[in-house]
Amino acid sequence: MVGQEDSPPAHGMVFTINFMIPAINQRLAVEMSMPTLGNIEGFLSENPDVIISINSGDLDLPIMSQATLDRQLRAGIGAASNK
Numbered sequence: 001m002v003g004q005e006d007s008p009p010a011h012g013m014v015f016t017i018n019f020m021i022p023a024i025n026q027r028l029a030v031e032m033s034m035p036t037l038g039n040i041e042g043f044l045s046e047n048p049d050v051i052i053s054i055n056s057g058d059l060d061l062p063i064m065s066q067a068t069l070d071r072q073l074r075a076g077i078g079a080a081s082n083k
Contacts, residue, residue, distance in 0.1 A: 029048070055078070
């Protein structure tokens with residue numbers, strides 16, 4: 001278990017993301033609350049801060065640390081909206 005003292009970059013971070021991968025009909029509610037990051041597969045938050053939709057194949061580069069998710073979204077690969 002990671003304590004708050006072990007996670008200074010996460011201090012004060014609170015957000016909720018609805019993350020959707022339409023090609024495989026996958027939905028995740030991702031929640032960050034201080035040093036705790038959690039996700040619930042198959043569910044979406046009723047009031048997310050952002051909604052991200054991206055194809056599963058477009059996640060390969062971020063997963064392999066060859067690109068960031070932010071870079072992919074800014075390049076028009078996938079979509080992000082705040083409602």
